[in-house]
Amino acid sequence: PTPTPPPSYGINFAPVAANMNDTVTVPTGYTVDVLLKAGDSIESGTPYSGSFPTPADAEKWAGGNHDGMEYFELSGTDANSGGLLALNFEYPDFNILMAGSYNAATATADQKALALSAVGIGVVEVAKASDGKWSVKSGSRFNKRYTGNSSYKASGPASGLLSPTIKGMLNNCASGRTPWGTYLTCEESTDNYLDPTQPEENYGWVVEIDPYQELDLPTKRTALGRFDHENTAYMANSDSRVAFYMGHDGTPGCIYKFVCDRAYSSTNRAANRDMLDNGTLYVARFNADGTGEWRALVHGQNGLTVGATDPGNVSQGPQTPAIVDFANQAEVMVKCISAARVAGGTVMDRPEWITVAPDNSAVFVTLTNNSGRKVTDAANPRTTNRHGHIIKFKEAGNSPLAMTFNWEIFLLAGDPTLANFGAATDDLEGNINGDTFSSPDGIRIDPKGRLWVQTDHSVPGSSGDSARTIEQIFGQNAMFYIDQTTKKSMRFLVGPKGCEITGLAYTPDLTNFFINIQHPTGDWPIAGQQPRSSTIVVRRTDAKPVGN
Ligand code: FEO
Numbered sequence: 120p121t122p123t124p125p126p127s128y129g130i131n132f133a134p135v136a137a138n139m140n141d142t143v144t145v146p147t148g149y150t151v152d153v154l155l156k157a158g159d160s161i162e163s164g165t166p167y168s169g170s171f172p173t174p175a176d177a178e179k180w181a182g183g184n185h186d187g188m189e190y191f192e193l194s195g196t197d198a199n200s201g202g203l204l205a206l207n208f209e210y211p212d213f214n215i216l217m218a219g220s221y222n223a224a225t226a227t228a229d230q231k232a233l234a235l236s237a238v239g240i241g242v243v244e245v246a247k248a249s250d251g252k253w254s255v256k257s258g259s260r261f262n263k264r265y266t267g268n269s270s271y272k273a274s275g276p277a278s279g280l281l282s283p284t285i286k287g288m289l290n291n292c293a294s295g296r297t298p299w300g301t302y303l304t305c306e307e308s309t310d311n312y313l314d315p316t317q318p319e320e321n322y323g324w325v326v327e328i329d330p331y332q333e334l335d336l337p338t339k340r341t342a343l344g345r346f347d348h349e350n351t352a353y354m355a356n357s358d359s360r361v362a363f364y365m366g367h368d369g370t371p372g373c374i375y376k377f378v379c380d381r382a383y384s385s386t387n388r389a390a391n392r393d394m395l396d397n398g399t400l401y402v403a404r405f406n407a408d409g410t411g412e413w414r415a416l417v418h419g420q421n422g423l424t425v426g427a428t429d430p431g432n433v434s435q436g437p438q439t440p441a442i443v444d445f446a447n448q449a450e451v452m453v454k455c456i457s458a459a460r461v462a463g464g465t466v467m468d469r470p471e472w473i474t475v476a477p478d479n480s481a482v483f484v485t486l487t488n489n490s491g492r493k494v495t496d497a498a499n500p501r502t503t504n505r506h507g508h509i510i511k512f513k514e515a516g517n518s519p520l521a522m523t524f525n526w527e528i529f530l531l532a533g534d535p536t537l538a539n540f541g542a543a544t545d546d547l548e549g550n551i552n553g554d555t556f557s558s559p560d561g562i563r564i565d566p567k568g569r570l571w572v573q574t575d576h577s578v579p580g581s582s583g584d585s586a587r588t589i590e591q592i593f594g595q596n597a598m599f600y601i602d603q604t605t606k607k608s609m610r611f612l613v614g615p616k617g618c619e620i621t622g623l624a625y626t627p628d629l630t631n632f633f634i635n636i637q638h639p640t641g642d643w644p645i646a647g648q649q650p651r652s653s654t655i656v657v658r659r660t661d662a663k664p665v666g667n
Pocket residue numbers: 209292293307349368471
């Protein structure tokens with residue numbers, strides 16, 4: 120049965136048209152402010168002003184390619200007018216760091232330090248002025264960078280295989296939070312490609328960071344598996360038991376959840392220090408009849424032993440299976456991509472963000488695209504999947520502890536005009552009702568149950584239509600509201616040239632949406648200057664909640 124839609128705030132805005140303008144387009148009655156550009160100061164120092172920095176200066180800047188983001192409340196502050204923003208920097212905005220292109224193999228020590236300064240995360244205290252504009256509170260004790268040059272520790276079953284002190288985290292793609300108020304930042308690469316001298320097992324993890332700086336030092340939580348992590352999204356029940364959902368953005372990759380062994384404490388933050396070290400990681404298997412199951416990635420179970428048979432990337436057709444050894448739980452976590460396939464996980468068309476409905480009735484995951492798919496299955500129904508799809512699943516009993524679920528394809532992205540291109544099953548026209556899009560990536564259900572989707576189609580990319588580029592059909596990357604019942608899609612925002620839209624956070628009253636503009640290529644946000652990835656604030660000029 121179809122779950123009852125979560126309680127809604129309703130939606131009311133005039134959708135914007137697809138366009139290719141070098142600006143952020145929002146509906147009438149809304150305004151956009153730029154809050155934090157790559158090169159702005161996070162820790163006190165000299166910000167970018169048109170010339171290349173020293174490594175010491177860059178280490179204090181907002182890094183580049185802003186991505187996942189979370190808003191945290193501060194005690195003693197009205198959360199609707201001030202708080203902490205933790206945000207990911209996926210990779211450097213090289214154009215403001217150094218001349219020419221970066222080559223890790225030949226980079227000087229200074230160039231390496233500059234590149235690594237611009238990845239990781241930043242935490243900033245932000246505040247709203249009486250005119251409604253937000254700014255970073257300079258000098259706040261919470262303002263802090265964690266970079267590719269900083270030190271990290273590891274915990275959990277594979278920590279013994281990692282360096283005691285790890286240099287850097289990188290490819291901090293999307294993110295999430297825990298119910299105990301920590302930030303989870305996700306490494307979307309399993310090697311330190313900016314500094315190949317670093318041991319590769321040190322990367323590809325979910326890193327837990329306390330934005331309040333009260334708990335542990337930043338810690339790579341190896342119990343959540345090593346793969347190209349996109350984001351985390353949690354589901355908690357009334358007994359404070361919690362599961363974290365995660366996608367592996369690979370071609371293809373699996374969908375995972377980590378279930379903590381015990382309930383978290385809502386009154387004692389310190390009691391939750393090791394919550395992410397003790398639990399079980401599962402991989403999702405999507406059956407053709409619309410049922411699904413979670414299979415444990417535990418040494419000795421589901422074939423995870425020495426001499427296991429990894430079927431490989433079956434989305435590419437018949438593969439020669441590989442023999443993989445899992446001698447203990449540490450090896451299961453380090454070889455997680457292979458372990459998931461051995462255990463029977465379904466290889467999906469690049470799982471990106473996952474989001475959980477506020478009433479636990481649904482989980483949505485974007486499958487951004489997989490133009491290399493040659494063999495379909497029920498959950499990945501298109502060969503040459505250029506435009507991606509969104510899957511919805513419902514845990515048994517709406518419980519984070521469920522071992523089975525029911526699933527459906529929520530929508531197939533694309534555009535009806537593309538239906539006639541390619542082979543029979545290529546580019547099925549899709550079933551978007553309303554404003555069409557390609558390559559869903561960011562997805563988030565806000566606290567009022569409203570579903571928002573952000574796109575990352577490549578530029579110029581392939582539309583499948585030899586006469587028109589992907590931009591001419593869909594416009595530049597954008598953000599959409601999607602009704603969960605009618606699937607009607609409304610374009611809320613269009614980004615400037617060359618960017619992708621990613622990251623969504625908000626104040627509790629939903630009057631302010633924080634959104635990231637990643638890798639713009641024109642001269643946004645300041646005409647005549649270098650383009651810079653930036654966090655923007657979108658709000659209504661009448662100060663009412665977004666979309667209400
Ligand atoms: Fe960094 Fe999968 O997006």
